[in-house]
Amino acid sequence: MRSSLNGTARSGDRVRAVRSPSLVPSDSAGLGFGSRIVLGDCIQVLDALPPASVDLIFADPPYNLQLQRALHRPDDSLVDAVDDDWDQFESFAAYDAFTRAWLKAAKRVLKPDGALWVIGSYHNIFRVGTALQDLGFWVLNDVIWRKANPMPNFRGRRFTNAHETLIWASRDAKARYTFNYEALKAGNEDVQVRSDWFIPLCTGDERLKDGAGRKLHPTQKPEALIARVLLSSSKTGDVILDPFFGSGTTGAVAKRLGRRFIGIERDPAYAAAAEARIALIDPLPEASLANFTTAREAPRVAFSSLVERGLVTAGTVLTDDKRRYVATVRPDGSLMSGPQVGSIHKIGALVQGAQACNGWTFWHVNDNNGRLSPIDALRARIREEMGVL
Amino acid sequence: MRSSLNGTARSGDRVRAVRSPSLVPSDSAGLGFGSRIVLGDCIQVLDALPPASVDLIFADPPYNLQLQRALHRPDDSLVDAVDDDWDQFESFAAYDAFTRAWLKAAKRVLKPDGALWVIGSYHNIFRVGTALQDLGFWVLNDVIWRKANPMPNFRGRRFTNAHETLIWASRDAKARYTFNYEALKAGNEDVQVRSDWFIPLCTGDERLKDGAGRKLHPTQKPEALIARVLLSSSKTGDVILDPFFGSGTTGAVAKRLGRRFIGIERDPAYAAAAEARIALIDPLPEASLANFTTAREAPRVAFSSLVERGLVTAGTVLTDDKRRYVATVRPDGSLMSGPQVGSIHKIGALVQGAQACNGWTFWHVNDNNGRLSPIDALRARIREEMGVL
């Protein structure tokens, strides 16, 4: 397999562009001037690049998921798992060795003031972060990608795995890394951008499909995520390197944002799809580059947050407006009526024998004057604090 | 077993309860029955506790590298790349050794089905997560505490560090850990709780002050955060251990929520402040804390018992809710569909060509009005008779 990846390379030159490996920057593949996709093993390709030649690296390495068995949704449909060969490692030690090897090679090609982003999940991100630190990278932030629409936990055995983690690190502690603070703040209603980013998954038209209409790549990232990475920590004209290029999202975003890129990918099918994808991208007019706003928070408020903040205390007895029914607040934000436990809505429906009930308007607390006040009034106070109306 | 929890203090031990190290559980310090604060080094105290005696551990370990002079010698630290900055490697190695030592000691005192939470930031959480995995803990989720009111980044050189990371891990991959899924969902608008939690910092009256009005402890965590941890992954009466007790937030929340706790703290001033703080806590009313039976835990009912009791008679034809499939009840409680005979679940799956099927909710009978009613409703009547809801 490995030989086929670079079998066309000349002796002593394992680095080759998918197409037109010219010696000067060109754009015959439509990737943008100075940009290219290189087919091959990422460590070998990195080792063949000149040292200190890259401004920023974005890496989406294998996560080393350790899936035990098939998973079905409650409707019995099968979850399309990431079970590709490239994500299989024998042990944590094997994964660590792989991680240290590519990080070390990546560090060599970074300019002295360069920086690196890596994305991962709890399966691998701790290994990556530890390796980074051991190799002398200097962590600047860990950033949370909060998924707007994550896959639920179908068996109800854990919290919804609703985020992934990115680590942003400079080459070393002395590096004068790029951070476009003012532009980010200006695009964020004049508030500093936080370390938690709320961005939807890559779905719909943005998701690349194969000939049969199936997803081309199992882990394609949303362009909005990469755009925020590049806009925050690179400049126009910078060279961005992605050692696990996959479907080429980094290249697509880099081209659109006026950055150059080097994408390394060992699967020829992915590399070809990426090339075709990126060729269709039109760079944005320079004037328009740095505008993004953070997504609005979902205005949903959990009853449990009222309990957490002490607006309603556990043990409080709620009633309806005519004091016909009662229920007791539990510390987890559920309600109890006799032996029944459930949400404010479920228990509201249950005590009335109704199909459904809006618990926010149904249930009331006694205010200081002995008058009843709906819990919805308390929710409004939380929303005010959140800045959401 | 419970008496042995506090029967190990001997003269010469550095393990000592702050007050009243009695041989039986007591509450002379007002901490709640079975709860206590132990003064001493966390590893030594952990080693003196009986094995497999703790349900849940919550740990907020130090990450300040200056604390390392008190750390233990490196045990199995990995010697790796030769070009690393030696000083830095040394300090990380010392932190790793400390982390592995306390995690190993913590694992010993956990019950087989116990679990552990650790909180940290990008300075230390990767080291902790790696050590956890290497020691055989099984990560269940990483959870993001999104701070409602984080400290801004004053110099404008990074993203606002607006979150901290918690790792929730069971003692090992086989552990049947506690997760109060239904109650959490009920308190969250009937939507399962995600891995990102939005909670304010500990400020105002909740923040403990010293005599001069300065904050008593530099990293006091909000009670709301700990409450969500304990409510999600422990039961009333469980023993919660906090090896870095500090200002005693874990104890305060545990007492309020009807859990027992063991707090280990090496600073007598913190331990004393924690004790005083916790003594003032009133546990919530028992009515709001009662454990309840979830659908998973409800006693099994055999379909044959419905037939035996005449709730369904042999020969009845069952259908699904859309009357697409039929099957006939046999006197032994099995179903027959054509030539196939099997359980309500097996036949339900078979007629649909599905992997699995919950026969209780799939199959229906015609009630007196000619409407369909799931056989699960009949099971509920049996469970009522049994006194279980």
Add this chain to the structure above:
DNA sequence: ACCTGACCTGAATCACACC
């Protein structure tokens, strides 16, 4: 054109009691 509802899908470490 617009609405409704059925159907599909996403980096997932997703049982457990009983014999």
Add this chain to the structure above:
DNA sequence: AGGTGTGATTCAGGTCAGG
């Protein structure tokens, strides 16, 4: 202790067909 059978469990958002 290993094999077997029961039976509990999903959210947001997109597409697409049909009215």
